[in-house]
Amino acid sequence: MTGVAARVADATGNWVDTRAPSWSRPYLRLARFDRPIGGWLLLMPCWWSAALAAGVAGHLGQLPLTIVLFFVGAFVMRGAGCTWNDITDRDLDALVERTRSRPIPAGQVSVPQAVIFLVAQALIGLVVLLQFNRFAVITGIASLVVVAIYPFMKRITYWPQVALGLAFSWGALMGFAVLLGRIDAAALWLYAGSISWVIGYDTIYAHQDIEDDALIGVKSTALLFGARTRPALTAFYAMAAVLIGTALALAKAGALGWIALAIFAVHLAWQIVRLDISDAALCKRVFISNRDAGLLLFAGLLADAVMRAAG
Template identity: 55%
Template sequence: MPDAVRGHWADRFTPVSARPYLRLARIERPIGWWLLLIPCWWSAALAALAADAPFPNLWHLALFLVGAVAMRGAGSTYNDIVDRELDARVARTRDRPLPSGRVSLKGAWAFVLAQCAVGLAVLLQFDLFAIATGFASVAIVLTYPFMKRVIWLPQLVLGLAFSWGALMGWAAAFGSLAPAPLLLYAAAIAWVVGYDTIYALQDIEDDEIAGIKSAARLFGEHVRPAVGACYALSVALLAGALAAIDAGPIAWLGLLAFAAHLAWQVATLDPEDGARALTLFRANRDAGLILFLGLCLQALA
């Protein structure tokens, strides 16, 4: 894939027969599981601050890592199953394992179930409230691949799914929810809409041909201020989450650094440059980890 990491271990050291399945799971494109994981880690860190703990629960952080890799892979495989005919009509996606014929439909479904089994094993390590919270996301995940055919802002539904971890870290720590994680969830949704709009800039021409709706097409020449508005909303909601738990100054400095990173993305965004769009999209891993670091340092202080 054009946006895969060059020379990734999945393309160099794994059996040739396994590589199409690893590509279904997007293993060679780790930015996806990072962006699914980061709201989980934010939430765990926010919970640690609220509980006056010296650090987020390390066991929970590890579980979220394994779960993010497994469920991002399951979601990507399911998305490819649903989109296999559309993918065949888009230059960037027509070489994916299903439209190219390297994986059968039956094999793809079996792979989805295997990855979901890993995700379920992770989820069952938590208490009943966290398990129920995790299961509540299933309907959104199953709905998302169809949204690009129906609404002009499918990134919003992606945000609802990809941000669910913002609830999970708190739910795992407290066995309940509160205003702080709800504000964190809303902030993560706005963040996802912003960065996935940047990502969609790569596909505007092909999406028009295939009839695929996206925020990049919706916003058109106003895409930069639209992304800026999403990011500004995300920062404002994050500020609300920090205020709800009376966070200390280091956490606020982390949020300031996160906001500066997002402002840099907007300032350097070129809607006509697909390669630049991919670079900025990937940079959101670093933006998210900056905020997570600020929350962790505040817990340690």
Template identity: 60%
Template structure:
């Protein structure tokens, strides 16, 4: 067990396992640097928003400095959020097969050490945030309550994915706020579309844990939807495409935006048609593939601004 301490099933064979010093491995796993897909999914709405702002303003490219700041901020704040999630869930994680070897649940990191680490990551995230204008800083701070609330929602509602969507989609507001110092219809529509997207892909992710969640008394949309999951994914993914399309229209998007949106929609359709909710490996693969779906849309936005 000592060689596996703090490692979980879907993070084996990564750079943390291979190259990181033993003393820092548990902390890197707390931040999920061994599984960066979550940071990408937090980052992509930020990049969408920055590209949407470029389309609306007639700039040839999104603000590159903002893209870099969002990249750093997404990875750091996702790490802080995951550390907080593991602090809140340490007793539950011990009873779930996929999470029982997380650093706190396995004893590799104490609760006090994890709390100090979460604070440190949050301070780094704050240093990134203060590089933006005052309105964007206030907008970013406003998200913290949702982030703090999320780990507890799975105990009280079958819709914790909505709260996750509210938190993980916040970047859809941030790129526009950083560019213009205000919010308008386009980023709000983008935010709502991103929430629907998050509910869809996190439902796929939650199907990995159905049996353990039932045993632990944890609720999720995967348990709620069950055999109707594909039909509900059609609803949420379809809503995401429509709302994001309206956001692009409100920002003056043209041909290449439509191409990117079409590629995004086709990818989501592929996820629905090929999903097997009883195949945990396929669920994980399709969840991870949402990074590619999001980057296809981002590429279309950038091309629209450029061309």
């Protein structure tokens, strides 16, 4: 299948559709390289944790390579996770307007082909993971349990966003595991704060599909909260800021880290004010803006780590 009809409905006009070789496009779409926001959001807790751990360590020796490896690993494993999700959700995706053009329900990729592609991505992710110490390798492998069960949560609970938060926030533990060979209390608080952040932004994302989800019986916090989404977001985003702040305090972060957290919190507040859950296009834009929120926090934590190492 070629041309416009082969494109995924909510990802037109990207480099995959316009520049990638035709044979590779269905697989790149399966891995969501036509919509890289998921990779960025998976990456943010990894980078936060690495910067915070480097600040605790007081030196930056491993940090540059760790940042690069986390970048590669996050995007590859995001692709693997999406491939797994699309394999398990292929029947549901065929019933939803926004997702029926995905490669498997659209007939661009067969399930056996998707499984082979999944294994290939997982092997690349394993190669990245094996560059780290043994404790970090074990910590990374442990995340696969949460990743494996996530696609099934929306069938049984209105809180699948919690499972997504557990999976997408795992990187908050990995930075400490890689750079310090342990998981400090600060990492656990950072993990909890990231989970709250993920629940918030994925609730916004889920509002794009709320009507179709209600019709086919798929559950989400968007359906659960409904008209109460704004106060729910306020609670989760406020919790995220407080929990991440606790992590910064335990890690003895400096002024630059706290300034970055304040900017991060202001960005989250701006999202809540701007949001209109009846406008799917706006929900998508607000959701995507969380990459910028995450990068702002990372920039501050990185600058703080540099200052602490220099001191």
